[in-house]
Amino acid sequence: MHFYYSLTGSHLLFQSLAWPDAPVFTRIPAQPETILPISKYVSSNRDMTHPYKSLPKTAFWKPAVAACNPLEIRDLWDPKFAVRPQTRIATFGSCFAQHFSKALIKNGYSWINAEHPPKEFSEADQHIFNYNVFSARTGNIYTASLLLQWLLWATGKTAPSEEVWQKSGRFYDPFRPAIEPNGFETGAEMMRSRNVTLNALNAIVKKADIFVFTLGLTESWFNTESGVEYPMCPGTTAGDFDKNIHQYVAQDSEFVVAKLRQAISLLREINKNIRVLLTVSPVPLVATNSGQHVLVATSASKSILRAATVTAVNDFDFVDYFPSYEIINSPVFRGGFFMPNLRSVTPEGVAFVMAEFFRGATACATPAPARKMPPSPPLSDSVDELHCDEEILEMYAELGGSSE
Amino acid sequence: MPSLADPVSNTEVVIIGNSHVRALSLGWAEISGEFPGVTIGFYGFRGTFYKTLVADQTRQVLKTTSPELQQQFEQANGNNGDIDFSSADRVIVVGGHTWWHGVDQRLYSLQVVNRALERSLHQSSAYGLFLKIRALTSKNVLFVHAPFPASRQPDSGPSALNYLDELSVLNNAFLSPRGASLMPQPKETYGETLQSKLEYAVGLRGFRQPHRKKGMPLQKIDDLTHMNGKYGAIVLKDALRSGPFPAAAQRDDQWS
Secondary structure: OEEEEEEEOOEEEEEEEOOOOOOOOEEOOOOOOOOOOHHHHHHHOOOOOOHHHHOOHHHOHHHHHHOOOHHHOOOOOOOOOOOOOOOEEEEEEOOOHHHHHHHHHHOOOEEOOOOOOOOOOOHHHHHHOOOOOOOOOOOOOOOHHHHHHHHHHHOOOOOOOOOOEEEOOEEEOOOOOOOOOOOEOOHHHHHHHHHHHHHHHHHHHHHOOEEEEEEOOOEEEEEOOOOOEEOOOOOOOOOOOOOOOEEEEEOOHHHHHHHHHHHHHHHHHHOOOOEEEEEEOOOOOOOOOOOOOHHHHHHHHHHHHHHHHHHHHHHOOOEEEOOHHHHHHOHHHOOOOEOOOOOOEOHHHHHHHHHHHHHHHHHHOOOOOOOOOOOOOOOOOOHHHOOOHHHHHHHHHHOOOOOO | OOOOOOOOOOEEEEEEEOOOHHHHHHHHHHHHHHOOOEEEEEEEOOOOHHHHEEEEOOOOEEEEOOHHHHHHHHHHHOHHHOEEOOOOOEEEEEOOOOOOOOOOOOOOOHHHHHHHHHHHHHHOHHHHHHHHHHOOOOOOEEEEOOOOOEOOOOOOOOEOOOHHHHHHHHHHHHHHHHOEEEEOOOHHHEOOEOOEOHHHEEEEEEEEOOOOOOOOOOEEEEEEEEEOHHHHHHHHHHHHHOOOOOOOOOOHHHHO
16 A cells, blocks of 8 residues: 655645555645635635634634644633643542643642551552542542542442442452552551541531543442442452442443433532543553444444533533543544553653643633642652553453454 | 569560660669669660671670770770670660651551561661671670650541551561561550650750840750660660570571
């Protein structure tokens, strides 16, 4: 296969042609214009008025995207509300949410951390024991329904599950299965630890100015007897899979929107001033149980999540969306922000996303008196150190997943 | 190992440490009559003088690189100011341990607490000294941590509730397998919080000079960090009478 390109402005047009003798990346001569130039069309409709006449440049693909160096594309986010360095920001969600906390700290923003490690802990210890990853040690919260479950437990609206998983004499939290290496000493210790996290989450919601939540997945696992949702399929990270009670649920758009609405409403009920910033993780699924190809399932999952954020942003004036997903996944960037596994996001991609976040935040923010904040712990920004519980699923592919 | 409680035993003890060695030295003057067979060499100096100590592998001694200290040690103990462990029956390291406290065990799992304890130990200068001693000898080492500071508000400090549990973890999980142990501060010297009783503090010491405004009187300050000979005597008795040290296990490599 050989690739040909023509130049239209700065835009590369790739064409796939089967031409064995042709050199790779040969330029195609410019084609004669077959469409009436826009200027002629506009001039013939000079007096006509319509909304597109007054739109900014960012509303038009050619000047905002096609004519730009991809790395110089700007103004992807126009914040609904100010994000200042002294704004108290909590972060939760899927793996990608961890980039937010690291970048916030690095840039001197006020990231809320309600579960501090012992001061003696090294950075490696903090990583192993999941401290300073999210604002509380919830582990990954992949779905809107899981966020709602955490919030209901933290606020005492529903009683937390007392389910405990046991393996080789150790005790695991079904809702944070990888929160501690080798689990806990006893079931009681596990429950006590989770209560610490629930209390921390409750405190965070009460004092946060902005709650950043990164939606990651729509595929989920529920317990049909208790109704609880697990972040991971039982039997993968810990626990035992029981097909009679562990049910796979492919969350559809209606389900996600409903749970997201409830979670956001609950946040606002606890803290009437809280604002919510939603993002969708650009990271594809590690594995799917949908029966579809994982690439197709990823597209379906992300589409549902993205659509849900649109609804939430439209429904609530205190909810905004930050386009992490688009920045990484847009064809404009030609997959260049992904690692060779085409799943993990490169440090450059993360930096680009977060630069856009801070650019938007800075543009929106107006000066305000500084609030003295406690120093935040230094965090590594290595992508290799992300906590992604679901990556355990990759192991099952290597252990002989079906090729069909 | 001879029993140190036995007055006829001929036992040599090496005590190395920071400024808190002085309390033990003063205490020894009071109680040495109870231990007629015991000889103690005191090697103490303020701050982190440990850092000046280097192991002389050829002569199997610890030497200080500070001429002043060498002179001081020589005057006190002879032996050219070197610290020789070859004839020592017991080695005691005093102070230099950043005592770990303030971690609320209700907030953390046992794994986290243990890891924090281990890190605390590793970060202490006493640990660094231990490594130097271990380079020369596998003899058992007893750690005596710095005393809890005394306070005029005896109930204001962190609770002592978990103190012995924490020590137990340190001893069982980390020190005992390496032929060492950490001695708890004698119970009679502190109360319900991790603060030494005021009666054991050194008391008034000097004047606070820095940042004094012109015309203002000099202010006497209390030394509530260092303890007196009465305290030293109690600690030293405990240290000398403590049961046989844990057998030196073959795990010295883990300290390196």
